Amino acid sequence: MNAPPNIAPAAGHSAAGVLHWLTNETRDQRFIDNLFAEMCIRLQQAGIPVKRGTLHMLIQHPQWLGARMMWADGMREAEISRVDFDVRERSEFIGSPANEIFDGATEVRENLERDPALGRKHALYDEMRAMRLTEYVAWPLYHTLGKRHLVTFATDRPGGFDEAHIAALKSLLPVLALVSEIRIKNRLARTLLETYVGSHAGELILAGATRRGTGTTVRAAILICDLRDFTKISDNWPRDDVIDLLNDYFDAMSEPIAKYGGEILKFIGDGLLAIFPLSQPAACANLLHAVTEARQAMAALNERNKENGRAPLNYGIGAHVGDVMYGNIGSRSRLDFTVIGPAVNMASRLEALTKQLGRTVLLSRAFADLVKSDFELERVGEHPVRGFSEPVELFAYHG
The missing domain is CATH 3.30.70.1230 (Nucleotide cyclase, GGDEF domain)
Incomplete structure (x- = not known):
């Protein structure tokens, strides 16, 4: 298992501080799952009420379509699960936020406090309501050559995220796309070599x-x-x-x-x-x-x-x-x-x-x-x- 992030307590206590850290201080972090977990913890320290975050990456692997990294409040490292090639035919994908994003949506934002009958219908939203989460947002992460991945955040703050929170999270996306692409391509190079030459x-x-x-x-x-x-x-x-x-x-x-x-x-x-x-x-x-x-x-x-x-x-x-x-x-x-x-x-x-x-x-x-x-x-x-x-x-x- 990858080593958990080592976070200095005073570091990144503002949204701008998180962006500075992501831009300038992550070069020694090899693994994107650890980097993502540390980013979510720093967001909390900066006063942005992130309770749960996920990063969904499409990868070139002979056995899996992609990987999902999930972080939740209290976790020191992200939980990684593999995504099979047939996921797009499964109920958990059809109609999901990931489905919408990969079909071209630029944002999926769902108020989980309102009457479920008035919102989007999917098992994921029911699960989040059961976890007492109040709002969920998903955005695409754009890599080169048109490759599109996905990042999501959810909160349990009454009333959900405010617009300043949303703006702070969106400000991270271009840099998160860059640092994730570098690490995914490093892993991809290793995976392809292991696959083709051992x-x-x-x-x-x-x-x-x-x-x-x-x-x-x-x-x-x-x-x-x-x-x-x-x-x-x-x-x-x-x-x-x-x-x-x-x-x-x-x-x-x-x-x-x-x-x-x-x-x-x-x-x-x-x-x-x-x-x-x-x-x-x-x-x-x-x-x-x-x-x-x-x-x-x-x-x-x-x-x-x-x-x-x-x-x-x-x-x-x-x-x-x-x-x-x-x-x-x-x-x-x-x-x-x-x-x-x-x-x-x-x-x-x-x-x-x-x-x-x-x-x-x-x-x-x-x-x-x-x-x-x-x-x-x-x-x-x-x-x-x-x-x-x-x-x-x-x-x-x-x-």
Whole structure:
């Protein structure tokens, strides 16, 4: 959880003081939720009777449409909740102040003391009346390129906000838009990098590892997985079904990898490449634990596919251990943050051999030596591996 704001008691005891603080003294506050909570507390200290505030931000995230930060009187930090993509079809959104603002309204202001029959109809207003709030106001926050977000305030002051309160709150909006956009875009950059290159690679890129050819040598357990007969599936299934199938397959494989400390570096068509750095304790064992859970998830997925009249999905996994070059590779203008080296090639060749040898998971001798005291492995003999001069002793894992 983010650290709560540390507010000097004498700071910001006027509306102008809050604006000065927001403009000049927030550069060290990284998190918008903490900044918003501190702003609401300072507003109270300035005599503006804010009892509750919310900040609604649309974000680019693969799982959520946005986030809502809610602060209420007595709270030292804001409460964050995620907003699903289907929220616009839900009753809590339809007809809500957020609905009005995102549809183009420049202000929603509701007197909660008057007869409910005379006001706007929505469950949110009923909830606020039950909390003995007297007035609610919502405004859009404008970010660049026409992006529109939302900020709201409510009070329990008899008679609601007066016009001086409203003017003071509105004076904050342009600066709040600026400071929130900076922090949202910082978070967005991190989220996009985590989504597309993985958390560890994303951290390195944000730290400045963006020069072509730069990288480090890492000793790691390498996993490569590939779906069987995907060309036949993609040729015969409707496009949307193929996309759903791939997403379900990657979920089944990816979630255990992340759970056990692996990092997926890329999806390659219907395959994936992941590493478990040996700097982590029990990296090779963790790779096999991830494989075990992925196989269970794939078995469950195949049961669902069978119920829907779909053929089961088959796949192969190759695992090896060795030194890899981990860093930036590509053209002058387009880079890929990945791993390369003979160890990666070996894992790829083992995955290809799974079909030939009739095994789902094949391990090299180098990998097996690190885990065979803890896992039951089947020795499948020495086999030639394309691109390598000597045969390689292989082991199958059935866990």
